[in-house]
Amino acid sequence: MKTTLFSETLQRKLLFVHGKGGVGKTAVARALATLFSKQEKSTLYVTFDDPTRAPGELKRVNSSLSELNAAAGVSFEEYIDLKLGGGALTRLFTHNKLIQYLAEAAPGMKELVLLGKIWHEAKQHDRVIVDMPSTGHAVAMFQSTENFARLFTGGPIQKDASAMLDTFHDPNFTGHLVVALPEEMPLIEALELNSLLGRFFPENPCGFVLNKRFPRVSSDLPPPDEWKSPVAASATDYVRRRSILEQENVKIWEEKGIQYLELPFLSPPEPGKPDFTSEALCTEMRQRQ
Amino acid sequence: MSQLDDLLLKKRIIITAGTGGVGKTTLSAALAIRAALLGKRVIVLTIDPARRLATSLGVEALEHEPSDLSDALSGEIEKIDPLRMPADIRMHEGKLNGSLAALMPDTTKTFEDFAAELAPNEDVEKRILENPIFRIFAREYSGANEYMALQRLNALSRLSQYDCIIVDTPPSRNTLAFLDAPELLARFFEEKLIKWLVLPSNRLLSGGMRKALSLLEKLTGTGFMRHLFDFASSIFEVREPFLRNLRGITRLLQSEQTCFLLVSTPTPDVADEVQLFIRSIQEHGFHFEGVALNRCLSSIPFTSQDLDEASDDEKEALDLFARLQAREAQAAERLVSSSKKGMIYVKLPELARDVHSMGDLVHVALALSPQSQPPAR
Numbered sequence: 001m002k003t004t005l006f007s008e009t010l011q012r013k014l015l016f017v018h019g020k021g022g023v024g025k026t027a028v029a030r031a032l033a034t035l036f037s038k039q040e041k042s043t044l045y046v047t048f049d050d051p052t053r054a055p056g057e058l059k060r061v062n063s064s065l066s067e068l069n070a071a072a073g074v075s076f077e078e079y080i081d082l083k084l085g086g087g088a089l090t091r092l093f094t095h096n097k098l099i100q101y102l103a104e105a106a107p108g109m110k111e112l113v114l115l116g117k118i119w120h121e122a123k124q125h126d127r128v129i130v131d132m133p134s135t136g137h138a139v140a141m142f143q144s145t146e147n148f149a150r151l152f153t154g155g156p157i158q159k160d161a162s163a164m165l166d167t168f169h170d171p172n173f174t175g176h177l178v179v180a181l182p183e184e185m186p187l188i189e190a191l192e193l194n195s196l197l198g199r200f201f202p203e204n205p206c207g208f209v210l211n212k213r214f215p216r217v218s219s220d221l222p223p224p225d226e227w228k229s230p231v232a233a234s235a236t237d238y239v240r241r242r243s244i245l246e247q248e249n250v251k252i253w254e255e256k257g258i259q260y261l262e263l264p265f266l267s268p269p270e271p272g273k274p275d276f277t278s279e280a281l282c283t284e285m286r287q288r289q
Numbered sequence: 290m291s292q293l294d295d296l297l298l299k300k301r302i303i304i305t306a307g308t309g310g311v312g313k314t315t316l317s318a319a320l321a322i323r324a325a326l327l328g329k330r331v332i333v334l335t336i337d338p339a340r341r342l343a344t345s346l347g348v349e350a351l352e353h354e355p356s357d358l359s360d361a362l363s364g365e366i367e368k369i370d371p372l373r374m375p376a377d378i379r380m381h382e383g384k385l386n387g388s389l390a391a392l393m394p395d396t397t398k399t400f401e402d403f404a405a406e407l408a409p410n411e412d413v414e415k416r417i418l419e420n421p422i423f424r425i426f427a428r429e430y431s432g433a434n435e436y437m438a439l440q441r442l443n444a445l446s447r448l449s450q451y452d453c454i455i456v457d458t459p460p461s462r463n464t465l466a467f468l469d470a471p472e473l474l475a476r477f478f479e480e481k482l483i484k485w486l487v488l489p490s491n492r493l494l495s496g497g498m499r500k501a502l503s504l505l506e507k508l509t510g511t512g513f514m515r516h517l518f519d520f521a522s523s524i525f526e527v528r529e530p531f532l533r534n535l536r537g538i539t540r541l542l543q544s545e546q547t548c549f550l551l552v553s554t555p556t557p558d559v560a561d562e563v564q565l566f567i568r569s570i571q572e573h574g575f576h577f578e579g580v581a582l583n584r585c586l587s588s589i590p591f592t593s594q595d596l597d598e599a600s601d602d603e604k605e606a607l608d609l610f611a612r613l614q615a616r617e618a619q620a621a622e623r624l625v626s627s628s629k630k631g632m633i634y635v636k637l638p639e640l641a642r643d644v645h646s647m648g649d650l651v652h653v654a655l656a657l658s659p660q661s662q663p664p665a666r
Binding site: 096227 | 308344510513554590599608609610611613649
């Protein structure tokens, strides 16, 4: 299976961080953003529709790092402004009830607009790190872009949608990272995601990150298939079993010759204390760079 | 009888929702198995685009049409020590009393069935099916899966052969989109937005609308506009049955026989997530019943003996385990204190092995019973 080395993806301007929900995509994406901003690169971290922030909010964290909460509604107006030259025409168009409806309800329109925003931002920064939605919906974003590149017959949107796909395909510009946990389903889904993305970007395979590897424990327990029950009897039994299970699970990748960056399971932050997970992950990444 | 079993017996449609990675698909399958053990004729439907239900049920693939899994389930039940069976499980001479089926709707197929059902004649049906806009949106990963899954649920609910339907949904931020789908579509017709696309390009169009449409054409191309007008006029012909159908779906989701369960993990933000979810569920007029916390470490006994006998590498792992257990206890406490009384609250143990067979799922289904004991090693 074709893959890209983690260290190689770090050279790319635009990095999509993919993975199933709950694998720590956000922590990994933030760690990458921290890594680049510490190297004094102008870095933008992008998340989508974070309900705790205002739609479209751009927050400047420090002189080299900003964070964007991308929202389709805001990006749509920005895009139309860009294409129609702003002013009265844009207002007439974006305030039209039918157009507003189509922008909201046409399947895939929001996805297209959000990726368009990222494409635009990637040209304005040294590094753009995108914290993607979970697997199926990340694929839907690229699928929608392809759909519109085909549906729209000429005109600027079609041209932009095609150019976006070219950019996301270009291994000199864009990297796709897939994050997984050392659990069976996430590891398999990462492989599936790599092949789904391969349909759009055959020449730009994913880089792989294994997150939250539990501390290794040696024991003489038999392999997981021989356990009678999936339930652990004690804490010691649990940590031993988990170690064996993770070792078995990562074979799903190793047997396919996948090279990956491994990150440890970090202690959760104490309640009420600041969360340093992404800084700690950043340090881990730098050591392995 | 536990609250959860009571729910499985009383409600016809149970919709599970939650963010990704919380084991929602596994829980949905386990709930379905439990309902079948309680004597219900169950079907579990997944719209999770990541397609995990088939693997959990131990089958190669799930199809658009229901696959009957009753025999596979009966086979697994026979292997279980009858003494471990909770008292409220209704078996009939050691055999399964209910039935179990599963399906995964195929987006394209559902769209086609839907068009055939609504179209007044073959000509309209053909026009809809051949329109490039329709054909592209009817493909997988094109953003229309939610609309169509609701459509499939609606069709299933009309079948009398199932008296319990468990619906596994896409991850939480999308669940809200899933809930909004019927309303959003209805607006297209009810606010008469569609008429602007159906009216012949004559002077009935206001100046502003004419200008907006011409800008749209400039942005998207003439070919697309032609397809859009054609698509709108085909849809216009089926608007009445379509709207009736949408209202039917909304009624179904709002009815007393339908309820929502939130699946989550015992992490610090769970209490806020639950509040947010309850609010949006209530805004839609739907019924929230409770929370299932999955992957709980609290059920795993951790004593001083564990630490006394630990090797150095075990000590490091146990230290992490202890921190995770402490964080979980705090999260659970906050959840319970911020929730209203009567809410169903189920805790599922963290498993030491991934679930990928019917046998494993039966273990989980039995663990949903408060009376059940952890099985022997």
